[in-house]
Amino acid sequence: MLLYRGEYFRATHSDFYHQTPTEHPISLQQARDLVATAxxxxxxxxxxxxxxVIAVGDPDFAEAYAVDPGTGHINGSTRLESGVMGFLANLHDCALTCEGYPGYVSWLAKPVPTIGFAWPPGTNWGLLLVVVLWLLMVLLAITGIVVWWPDFRRFSHGFRVRTGKGRFARDYDLHNVIGIVAVPFVLMWGVTGAAFYLPPVKDAWLAVTGGTAADPQKYSFTANAAAPGTREIGIDRAAAAALAETPGEIRYLTTPQDGYYSVSIASEGYQPYGARAFFGGDHTVYVDSHDATQPSQSPGTTGNTARNTGEHRTTPGDGVIETLAFATTMVCVAGGLAVLGAGLAGRYRPERALPALAVVELALVVQAIADVTGLRTGDRPAEPATHLAYLATSLVLLPAATAWAANEQDRWAAVVIAVALLALAVVVIRAQTTWRPA
Known part of the structure; x- marks a missing residue:
């Protein structure tokens, strides 16, 4: 539901969004000044x-006024995090510990006392409860696979629904099928959620995927020292300087903090974050609050105009590739653990596993075709040789493991396939990380 927070807010605040068509709308600076004067x-x-409309908000991001750009009329103000969506945002983002939001619970916001070791900074009872729930989701997903996994001679039974065998059999089969389909999503929520707040989980994930922690300098900007009495350039000049650096449409602009404006821009074409309520935009540009005339500098340095160049300019094709890669990774992890469990239990049957392995290989082939198509249309990975090596490995790893497993006993064959599937998950992730353009 929170994905549609913007649409819900606009639909339930029609008076806030009243607007008058005009060929000469007022500027962002004028809207800000109108609200400040009134x-x-x-x-x-x-x-x-x-x-x-043009929204003008407060420093706490709690209240905003709407200005009709056609007439300059102030439509009124509203609380940004009130009502049902505010409660859901508090529940999802803060575990009911965000003060000022609906549903705030004061005791959940209290810090967790130390018990012989230091908790991560900011750990309160609400956060600790959520982390425990995330870890339980991972445990439920893994144990659910083990319990669900059928004998390979009856592999198809794991996906059947017996509608003619009575209510109990039907509901039991529906429970099993829905549960196994949900496993990749439960794993995703559990692992990524825990990684947000538990440094060991995050470090383990980065180690497995070959990723690196975000560079804090990427989102920093140091403005030049201004002479005493120098006037600020103003919102409109800052917006113009940002658009000169990154063409598009201004979505969100903050007034000077630490000597610079921060401008979020929705560029032309596909805009995955362009339509977010109030705080949209896919690119961020920093502009010195006293001087925007000098050449642009890299983020993290001293200068006058800086563009956050760390974003990946997304296209619809990238979304298809990433979705397929994510699904393949989750299937490989779940399948590897299940095959390993079946092998250790002595229930692995290679002839029943082959159809599932063929589906995984087919997904890899489709992903490789989309990948090569992207290369032919001009995309250039940051690490071309490494990326192509991972791509080739993803295609040959499973067939090679299947051929090897054919000469082994059932238990060792299961180990070979399980290791191949788990290794394949890492290879697919690494192929994706090396795909990012330079």
């Missing part, structure tokens, strides 16, 4: 083009 006690900290 409401002297309100502190404008950001402006946003949202749903046809």
């Amino acid at each position: 409401h002297p006690k309100f502190s404008p900290a950001w402006v946003s083009n949202d749903g046809g």
